[in-house]
Amino acid sequence: MTSAASLFACRPADVTLERVRELVAMGQPESLTLEYKEKYTPKIPTSVAAMANSYGGLILVGVTERSVEDRIIGVPEDAIVQIVSGCHQTLEPPWEPEIIPVPLPESDGRMILVVRVDPAKASRPLLVQGAAPIRLHGRNALADRAGLARLMNEAAPQAVAAGLRLPPADLPMDDEGKPSADFLVRTGMFVPVDASATWRPLSERGVQAFADALNNSPLHQALFRWCASIGEGGMNPFHRSGLNRARKVRLLWQGGPDGAPAFPLEAVARIDLPDAYGAAVSHLQVSLQVVARFRHILGRAAPLSVARLHVLVDALTATLVDDKVTGALAALAGVDALVMPQPLGLDFLSSTDMPDLLAGNGLTSVPDAGTSRGANLLADPGVDQRDPAERRALVDSWLQQISQDAGLLGMEKVLEQLHGTSPDPQPRRPRRTDAL
Numbered sequence: 001m002t003s004a005a006s007l008f009a010c011r012p013a014d015v016t017l018e019r020v021r022e023l024v025a026m027g028q029p030e031s032l033t034l035e036y037k038e039k040y041t042p043k044i045p046t047s048v049a050a051m052a053n054s055y056g057g058l059i060l061v062g063v064t065e066r067s068v069e070d071r072i073i074g075v076p077e078d079a080i081v082q083i084v085s086g087c088h089q090t091l092e093p094p095w096e097p098e099i100i101p102v103p104l105p106e107s108d109g110r111m112i113l114v115v116r117v118d119p120a121k122a123s124r125p126l127l128v129q130g131a132a133p134i135r136l137h138g139r140n141a142l143a144d145r146a147g148l149a150r151l152m153n154e155a156a157p158q159a160v161a162a163g164l165r166l167p168p169a170d171l172p173m174d175d176e177g178k179p180s181a182d183f184l185v186r187t188g189m190f191v192p193v194d195a196s197a198t199w200r201p202l203s204e205r206g207v208q209a210f211a212d213a214l215n216n217s218p219l220h221q222a223l224f225r226w227c228a229s230i231g232e233g234g235m236n237p238f239h240r241s242g243l244n245r246a247r248k249v250r251l252l253w254q255g256g257p258d259g260a261p262a263f264p265l266e267a268v269a270r271i272d273l274p275d276a277y278g279a280a281v282s283h284l285q286v287s288l289q290v291v292a293r294f295r296h297i298l299g300r301a302a303p304l305s306v307a308r309l310h311v312l313v314d315a316l317t318a319t320l321v322d323d324k325v326t327g328a329l330a331a332l333a334g335v336d337a338l339v340m341p342q343p344l345g346l347d348f349l350s351s352t353d354m355p356d357l358l359a360g361n362g363l364t365s366v367p368d369a370g371t372s373r374g375a376n377l378l379a380d381p382g383v384d385q386r387d388p389a390e391r392r393a394l395v396d397s398w399l400q401q402i403s404q405d406a407g408l409l410g411m412e413k414v415l416e417q418l419h420g421t422s423p424d425p426q427p428r429r430p431r432r433t434d435a436l
Contacts, residue, residue: 004034004058006336008116009192011384014338015100015114024063024071030138033057036065039075040082043140045090048097048115050133050140052122053151057135059097061113062104074110077101083115092127125151166287169347169376179351181291183304187316187343188287193273194334201246202271206332211251213324214238214269219288222315223255223265226308230264230298233257238269247273256297264297266290271332284333288316289347303359306399306414313395317343317379321386342385346398349374354406362414369407377401392419 007015007023030036033055035047044059051057061083062075080099088094102112125132125148132143132151143151166188174180214220215237227233233256241252249271254263272285290312292304319325320343330337350357353371365371377398385391396415403411 003336004028004031006338007114008033008056008058010336010338012098012100013384015102017102017104017112019338020060020063020102020112020114021072024060030065031057032135032137035059035138036063036071037061038064038073040079040086042086042090044083044115045086046128046133046140047135048087048095048117049091049126049128050135051117052095052097052119052126053124053132053143054119054135056117056119059113059115059117061115062110063112072104072112074104074107074112077109077111079113083113090128092130093123095122095126097122166285166344166347169289169349171349171351172291180296181293181351182295183348183350183357184289184291185309185312185316186287186289186347187313187320187345188285189320189341189343190283191286191329191333191341192283192335192339197332197334202249202273202332206328207240207249207251207271210249210269210271210325210328210332211238211240213322213328214251214253214319217322217325218315218318219267219290220253220319222311223253223267223290226312227255227257227265231257233260236263238267260297262293262297264293266293271329284329286320286329288320290316295351303361304357306358306361306411307418309358310395310399310415310418313346313398314391316346317385317391317395318388342381342383343379345376345378347374347376348398348402354402355408358403358406358408361410363403363408363410366407366409372406375402375405 064071084096087096098116100114104110132148133140134143169186171179171181171184235255238251238253242250244250251269253267255265256263267290270287326340327337350373355365383390383394400411
């Protein structure tokens with residue numbers, strides 16, 4: 001069920017007419033964070049200021065508050081210009097909220113305007129004729145002297161997830177304190193938690209639904225194909241293994257050829273909440289990583305192909321935006337799947353220098369440039385990782401940064417050949433014995 005909170009926090013592309021209709025059909029009255037307007041009025045900029053000075057919220061323009069059969073009536077497109085102009089002329093300092101137009105079919109160009117007021121993006125306080133509007137339950141008021149002083153002295157509330165970073169990634173070690181893996185690739189994110197989920201353990205059924213979703217995810221498919229490429233063998237799908245508690249989950253995937261002393265490929269999914277019941281919690285910490293141990297278990301010293309690495313990184317990020325995976329995580333967090341975030345970035349660690357790990361891919365080393373054994377990369381928040389083309393471009397940029405930080409040149413050309421966009425009609429392809 002679509003809520004005002006989910007419509008406020010979701011991606012603009014997810015603000016659809018169906019979801020607006022669903023929210024309106026719930027009959028939720030105007031509140032601190034929700035207001036309806038049939039058409040543009042000079043009161044809208046005041047409501048924008050009041051929400052920005054309070055808790056933020058939604059203004060649905062083109063929706064009547066009256067109890068009629070169809071409350072969605074729409075407004076003409078020029079209402080967008082009226083709102084923007086009104087905010088710039090009325091608000092001190094001038095500021096405009098996010099306005100998302102939602103067209104109405106067969107309505108002669110009319111649309112619903114979903115106005116999202118994010119207090120973390122506004123200059124506080126926003127004034128109207130020298131006064132600071134604030135939001136009360138279903139109406140606007142003016143801040144008194146004490147309230148105005150608080151607004152003047154406090155910073156705008158930041159987005160809850162801003163600045164959150166996963167703990168540093170580390171390669172697994174053997175008993176002698178030496179790396180026991182060839183490389184590790186990890187991504188993750190923080191999932192907002194509903195207040196009700198703060199006080200309860202992670203549901204067994206919910207965790208199993210998450211495991212089932214992972215076992216039908218792009219990562220599972222990529223790892224399965226990788227195992228098949230190195231010979232017939234076995235596989236253990238995602239299952240609970242290792243430290244699992246009421247508020248901690250560890251799911252393990254393993255695969256490799258028959259006869260190996262251990263599994264050379266492992267994937268681990270983790271979900272963490274604060275250890276103590278009653279602790280303040282705002283997010284589930286979710287991570288997904290792959291560890292390869294080909295050199296250490298199979299004794300194979302072949303380097304890693306760029307093609308294989310690209311597929312692996314793409315599968316990791318695609319999995320954490322997969323509908324079934326995000327749906328399972330949203331259920332565990334007690335929130336609408338619409339508010340699910342995207343992976344924050346990528347960690348890539350190697351037990352050997354990157355030029356050795358990526359040898360045989362057509363890359364060349366810059367003399368005396370040094371090297372690296374790892375990278376911590378951030379995702380561009382403007383990229384929609386659900387879109388395959390945008391996600392591919394993001395993965396390309398990550399691989400280019402990894403190679404350049406290791407003093408390697410030629411990654412752009414390798415990626416062009418990989419995607420079939422190179423002017424070279426016969427790009428060099430590594431033989432099966434060249435790379436994993």
